[in-house]
Amino acid sequence: MQQINSIADYLNSEGLATTGQDLFVYFAPPETRNCTILFPSNDPPVIDPDTPGYFIGKFQVITRNSRHSDGMTNCAIMSEALTLVDFDLPEIYIKMCRPLYQPRVFRRAESGLIEFSVTYDIRFIVK
Numbered sequence: 001m002q003q004i005n006s007i008a009d010y011l012n013s014e015g016l017a018t019t020g021q022d023l024f025v026y027f028a029p030p031e032t033r034n035c036t037i038l039f040p041s042n043d044p045p046v047i048d049p050d051t052p053g054y055f056i057g058k059f060q061v062i063t064r065n066s067r068h069s070d071g072m073t074n075c076a077i078m079s080e081a082l083t084l085v086d087f088d089l090p091e092i093y094i095k096m097c098r099p100l101y102q103p104r105v106f107r108r109a110e111s112g113l114i115e116f117s118v119t120y121d122i123r124f125i126v127k
Contacts, residue, residue: 001040001041001044001045001057001058001059001122002040003091003092003124003126004025004026004038004039004040004059005025005091006089006090006091006092007038007059007082007089008023008025008038009089009090010089011023011036011038011078011081011082014081016077016078016081017035017036022034022035022036023035023036023037023038024036024037024038025037025038025039026038026039026040027039028064030111032064033064033065033066033113034064034065034066034070034074035063035064036061036062036063036064036074036078037060037061037062037063037064038059038060038061038062039059039060039061039062040057040059040060041057041058041059041060041119043057043058044057045057045122045124051125053125053126054095054123054124054125055123055124055125055126056121056122056123057121057122057123057124058100058119058120058121058122059119059120059122060117060118060119060120061075061078061082061117061118061120062115062116062117063075063078063103063115063116063117064113064114064115064116065113065114065116066112066113066114067114068105068114071103071105071114071115071116072103072116074116075103075116075118078118079099079118082097082098082099082120083097083098083099084096084097084098085097090127091126091127092124092125092126092127093124093125093127094122094123094124095123095124095125096121096122096123097120097121097122097123097124098120098121099118099119099120099121100118100119100120100121101118101119102118103116103117103118104116104117104118
């Protein structure tokens with residue numbers, strides 16, 4: 001989903017995270033301890049056959065934290081910020097965006113960090 005940068009710009013503009021500091025697209029440097037990573041789904045967005053420019057897709061929000069409670073709090077903040085209906089961004093118009101499930105928690109890494117993942121369903125129109 002090429003439009004993932006628009007979502008990162010939105011989160012940055014809302015003061016929820018700072019791009020390049022604690023907000024990254026695709027990957028975060030391994031030394032970054034507390035951050036959010038936006039990652040497009042492995043499957044590209046589906047093109048709606050009846051509506052030109054309308055797409056149905058998914059993306060992941062991955063949160064990396066040193067404390068479980070901080071990671072869950074960040075997941076909740078992102079969920080609230082990214083639950084959107086009829087929302088206008090510079091490159092896309094979001095008809096609907098919502099988390100599909102509660103955070104998936106992965107085992108603590110050797111670095112002591114925990115990662116959480118939430119997949120979002122998004123329906124949008126490319127401008």
